Amino acid sequence: MTNQNIQQKQLKYYGLMEDLKEQILKGEIQVGDKLPSENELSARYQVSRQTVRKALSILENAGYIYAEHGRGTFCSELVHKSRNSKNIAVVTTYLSDYIFPRVIAGIDGALAKEGYSIILKNTNNSRSQEAKYLEELLQKDIEGIIIEPSKSQIYCRHMNLYQKLEDYKIPYVFIQGCFSKMSDKPQVLMDDCRGGYMITKYLIDNGHKNIAGVFKADDIQGQNRHKGYVMALQEAGMLYDPDKVIWFHTEDRKVHPYHGIMRLLEQKTQMDAVVCYNDQIAMQVMRALKDAGLKVPEDISVTGYDNSYMAISDEFRLTTIVHPQEKLGEMAAELILDLLHGGEDSVREKKILIEPELVEGNSCICRTENK
Amino acid sequence: MTNQNIQQKQLKYYGLMEDLKEQILKGEIQVGDKLPSENELSARYQVSRQTVRKALSILENAGYIYAEHGRGTFCSELVHKSRNSKNIAVVTTYLSDYIFPRVIAGIDGALAKEGYSIILKNTNNSRSQEAKYLEELLQKDIEGIIIEPSKSQIYCRHMNLYQKLEDYKIPYVFIQGCFSKMSDKPQVLMDDCRGGYMITKYLIDNGHKNIAGVFKADDIQGQNRHKGYVMALQEAGMLYDPDKVIWFHTEDRKVHPYHGIMRLLEQKTQMDAVVCYNDQIAMQVMRALKDAGLKVPEDISVTGYDNSYMAISDEFRLTTIVHPQEKLGEMAAELILDLLHGGEDSVREKKILIEPELVEGNSCICRTENK
DNA sequence: CCGTATTTGTTCGTATGTATT
């Protein structure tokens, strides 16, 4: 089977068929257009007329074209209608139990109503995997893609694949983050900059003077939350101290934040609060603080982000930002359905920013004028 | 057009095609039979081999026959779908963040290695949804199904759909549970009976005398865990008291266990331990006990099941049974791949029972001879 | 309306490659 697939691409009729299909999908051959005659194709591609006919017959069976005796072969109008797989691909970075399930649940809820199914792909936050899966999906029968970009901070080296999606008229929607060069594309995400601003301002308003930060370096969300953190500090006239910020990468996410905090403590850095990238990181930071003999929130305040299950336990509640997970998934699904049904121009809001909301727990304390 | 139809019957390839089709429909060529070779047909009907191939290709496209390289052309069993979609459907009951994500992650990990994709379907534990999705999936391009049955305890009314899957030679694997009449089908599940037995025996061994139980009524897992609970009691020579068992249904899962415990307490039922269907229920039970002024584990011991994130928090750790979520998904994926590649008979173990493992927390106390 | 060129539809012949038995 695999042999066949590899060889098929070398076959003359198969190559010709693919070539013609691409021209049709790219719109170089428009609906209703007359294709070159069999003899002309045979001359142009240097193959026999039989081979041309073989290629055309595949496309005819697939519904791309139809032949009229004595007139010619034409591009079928049914090209768009033949896309009724009712499948939407969802490409995520992690299948962890952190926030992903509810986003998927939201997407599934909205899609199931319209009879659509989810094809799930998980990149493990690897860019090469993302590229591989996009190529794979281009071969599959899908109507649209909802994608959470992998390492969204790094420049996208496979822009050509997204271009191909547009050529093939397959709509796509970014969730959670977006590559910097594609900020005009359809997307649904939190206003992370504002979220970072809000939670930092909350700490400032509660009298904190030395606010450290722990941010993820390799996605756009980390960048934006950090941006908000800086904005809040500057607005309050506080100095932004890069030494108080710990940047970690996904690959060593289990090691870095813990050791980062430890290092700050060893250096006797002044700290009365730590703004964390998310709840997961906040838990790691708190473990480090605890191991160092510090109490939260008495000695130091800690904030999270996402309002995950980690933020809520019996006694302890993390001050965090609500991540409207299901809602986000639902909105992304509805956006892609709009793009599918109405076409690109019919959609008013192609970029949806969700306003963050702060949830006050007991992981922070109010330091009014003392310390 | 009408002219064409009349003339088509005079065409050699069309006549041959009709002739062969009639033989298949009349049963002169049985399912699975080998057709005469192209050369033989070409000789018998006095037409060129090209003409034979044209006739055969029509029948092949229509699904009546299929050709195998080097072997011959055969009469198709049923509408033979293109078997290279590389899609496996995964039908789950809930997309909750409880244990589902890790199972999916396990499935995805194993499938992605072989280049397969997941098509996700979520029944919300509704049998009618399950039936609807199975019909939908029969229309889709899938190679196999991994299914967590909805309300596995209730008799399955859409057995015909599973029969259809077998007719179409689409393999399926049950996970988590299985309908009672289909216990010989491929499946991967925990030995829930043994799990229920182990955790109950643990309580007995630690001196508990009055062990209540909370079980889910509408899935086979609840039945099995309850069976193990009863086995452990009987083995220890303890009376099984149905009044100490609370059965709840999925629909009112948020209400029942809490109120059930409250009712038992109001009736002043003697209780020194509660065996719970899973961690989620254990948390609800513990909330009820707490609201009633009882302390865990000092006044009463509580056990869970699944070893979910709920079982582990800073101070409190639930005594529970490990649910090897990723491993289960991985095994299910590998089983379906085996069924796909090797055929049904090649697989040794079609039924995989995972041995449970007990994790001791601090939600139980040892009552040696007092009380 | 006719004739011619173009284009697809059908059929035959031939050759080589590749998988299976």
Added chain:
DNA sequence: CAATACATACGAACAAATACG
């Protein structure tokens, strides 16, 4: 290894429908 059977490819011829001057 040889025989068998399907897969691909090329060349040629004629038929039938259509377009156009």
